[in-house]
Amino acid sequence: MRFCGLLLVLLASLCAASAQTAAKPILIDCGCNSTITVNGRQWIGDSFPGENFTLSSSGITASATAAVSGEPVYGALYRTARIFNTSSSYNFTVLPGNYCIRFHFFPFSFDGFNVNDSSFDVTANDLKLVSKFNVPGEIYWKNTRSKSNITSLVKEYLLSVSLNQLKIEFVPESGSFAFISAVEVIPILDRLFAExxxxxxxxxxxxxxxxxxxxxxxxxxxxxxxxxxxxxxxxxxxxxxxxxxxxxxxxxxxxxxxxxxxxxxxxxxxxxxxxxxxxxxxxxxxxxxxxxxxxxxxxxxxxxxxxxxxxxxxxxxxxxxxxxxxxxxxxxxxxxxxxxxxxxxxxxxxxxxxxxxxxxxxxxxxxxxxxxxxxxxxxxxxxxxxxxxxxxxxxxSRSANLAHAPERINTVQGGLLDQKPKNKILWTAIGAGAGMTITVLLLFAAFVRYRTRRKKPPPAKRSPVWRPLSLHGTMGSTTNAWASKSPSNKIGSTASNRIERRFTIAEIRAATRNFDDTLVIGTGGFGKVYKGEMDEGMTVAIKRANPQSEQGLKEFETEIEMLSKLRHRHLVSMIGYCDEQNEMILVYEYMANGTLRSHLFGSDLPPLTWKQRLHACIGAARGLHYLHTGAEGGIIHRDVKTTNILLDENFVAKMADFGLSKDGPAFDHTHVSTAVKGSFGYLDPEYFRRQQLTQKSDVYSFGVVLFEVLCARPVINPSLPREQINLAEWALHWQRQKSLERIMDPRLEGNYSSESLKKFADIAEKCLADEGKNRPTMGEVLWHLENVLQLHEAHVQKGDLNSSPTSQARYAADVSFSLPRIVEGEEEACTEPESIDGVGYQEGQG
The missing domain is CATH 2.60.120.430 (Galactose-binding lectin)
Known part of the structure; x- marks a missing residue:
């Protein structure tokens, strides 16, 4: 009997091992109606379910209209996807055991389904895998946190199946949809994890x-x-x-x-x-x-x-x-x-x-x-x-759940999921009560201070006469009216920590040959910018303020305040300053290749290649993304344009001119209410109408920059017919006609791929959405521009660039709006756009 029992155990073990060995991976190409081979493995299209799986509802099959750029091994799988706008499931017939399940997601828009709006749950049997899942948001989160640059997403799970059924269910949120590109169900034959x-x-x-x-x-x-x-x-x-x-x-x-x-x-x-x-x-x-x-x-x-x-x-x-x-x-x-x-x-x-x-x-x-x-x-x-x-x-997993906490940022818009644990309600009420008490006390203190100040004589109006600047609290006169409101007082010792050198006026005069006009490389309402050389052989850009310019004085204040607390590879760096003899002078790193605009039109410089233009746009986007996210509330540049994007000797792009910059809104506000300032042609129409400044105002201006880079013409050109004066309107017209190549820079012919051009134009179009809420963030713009560069480089490696700019490009516009006319200009053609409030100067040309 004992021998028989052992024999039965052995036979059962052999049967189980045989069953596991017979288990084969199930590989599904979602939205496909055929079987394809990818890297030596066969993937079954789910349009015709096989003996191993069924589909509870067919949903919608989607296919990409352009080449995909996901994980190279799986690129062929990412051309199709299946979309579910109701709860749907894949039902697999499997042997009991342990399984590895992989979900492949490659986001692309299809027939009005914007993947940015997708949000859904996924469960496997009774195990919740994701909740309120947004694929573009997850991709963006991964790229920013791990410094990667992925365009597709693979989610992998391991679980035990006790019965013969594995049910993978996709549950879209109300009004949204779910999508999936491919699914792998792989049996784990050996013991992958110990007990x-x-x-x-x-x-x-x-x-x-x-x-x-x-x-x-x-x-x-x-x-x-x-x-x-x-x-x-x-x-x-x-x-x-x-x-x-x-x-x-x-x-x-x-x-x-x-x-x-x-x-x-x-x-x-x-x-x-x-x-x-x-x-x-x-x-x-x-x-x-x-x-x-x-x-x-x-x-x-x-x-x-x-x-x-x-x-x-x-x-x-x-x-x-x-x-x-x-x-x-x-x-x-x-x-x-x-x-x-x-x-x-x-x-x-x-x-x-x-x-x-x-x-x-x-x-x-x-x-x-x-x-x-x-x-x-x-x-x-x-x-x-x-x-x-x-x-x-x-x-x-905890309690049959692997979905992350709802507080995590998960959408491409960067918003928090609007859910709060119930056990926080009491503390929220207590916090609100305490906040009201503090508010009452602050209002009372403000009232007392107001009554006290009313009894004092009004201060004398400050004279516009130039006063020297002291960036360091220990330098300069303590009674100096201008120095008393300098950035060193606003931001503590930040300026002294950041700006390490104080130049003498003698050094500045020697560097500029006593402010020789032949060394002027830029000018504006503030004064002039000179190219200079210090004793050490270092070439610099020297900005000298005009003492009679009250507006220039204010911009200098803002510029110092911003640059003293900012450092980034794609922001122009301040090296030092001079505040002797009633002068106010700032010294910057020298940008040998001048402004981006000078390489697009209006000069005899050789045109930039498509790749150089992409690198310039990516560099500027990185600088703006840093401004928007590098500090609490962020910083809004407010004057994004091609003359404020400078190129160094290696054509690395850097943002410049922070004279109009503003701190972003506080955490409990959506915008900054302020007078309209900026440059015609680049100005956000929503900001113009409402006088409400947001980071999306920079995004709009950057969208104009993208079209300017593509078309190589001024953003405002009154010499042209009425419908062509405003570049943003003109470019959007042709973009929606899917014929933007008709007005792009002809010097790019044969130098770009149609896929990269299409995606570039799509990004620019989305930046120019009439309402800020419909525009992407700078982080999203940056991510997509880097993807454009990847597309271009992939085609360069294949030797598959266009020989004609009208041959292959196809455009899909998924936003629709009419941009209000901002200006019907009387300015001279091919000149720098006139700036509101006297801003909009060039600097760093040389």
């Missing part, structure tokens, strides 16, 4: 970690010290392994080592854990003989709060051939995960691939996960450094 893992900081305590207990989402998968490993190189589960450089706190803290021979798995059961390629490279510490033994190699990851995470570390000793040669500690979120860690001893030898799993909880107030490796100073190992070959981070 338990080490709890971080618990001195060896084990916690459950198998898929039978929880579902998982793959957050990160990195090949440490080596290049990206494509999914086609991981033949077991087709996993993609990214390079770890973007996530390192300091790349210089470690260097890469490799050994591409003799690497094998420490256990035969580990063959599916990771491909051998992961273990053939690693990072070790740059200097393992540092005096400070707490020196660590660090990686930082953005994660969702209030979840447990499984951190899988991959090791392989590539150097030492005996134990106790390399011993180190592992820290996760500043807690000790392992000490006295010896890879050779743990793996059982040199060139042995080995992994270790740890679990740690992330609280509701934390959204980052730190991984750090460092030497163990208490050991006598000859190599007291650290080593790591790979890392994977998985989010573990």
């Amino acid at each position: 338990t893992a080490n709890r971080v900081g618990s001195n060896g305590l084990k916690v459950p970690s198998s898929l039978s207990d929880r579902g998982m989402e793959t957050m990160y998968r990195l090949n440490v010290g080596g290049p990206e490993i494509s999914s086609g190189e991981d033949h077991d589960l087709w996993r993609k392994w990214d390079s770890d450089e973007r996530f390192m706190f300091s790349v210089n803290a470690a260097y890469s080592i490799s050994n591409t021979s003799n690497v094998s798995y420490a256990s035969i059961n580990d063959s599916s854990i990771a491909p051998i390629l992961v273990y053939e490279t690693a990072r070790t510490m740059t200097d393992n003989q540092v005096v400070e033994k707490r020196f660590n190699v660090s990686w930082k990851f953005d994660v969702d709060p209030n979840f447990d995470y499984l951190i899988r570390l991959h090791f392989c000793e590539l150097v030492y051939d005996k134990p106790n040669q390399r011993i180190f500690r592992v820290y996760i979120n500043n807690k000790t995960a392992a000490e006295n860690y010896d890879v050779f001893k743990q793996a059982g030898g040199k060139n042995k691939a080995y992994h270790e799993d740890y679990v740690d909880a992330i609280s509701q107030k934390v959204d980052t996960l730190w991984l750090q490796l460092g030497p163990d100073s208490l050991t006598s190992a000859s190599g007291t450094d650290a080593l790591l070959s790979g890392v994977e981070i998985f989010k573990l």
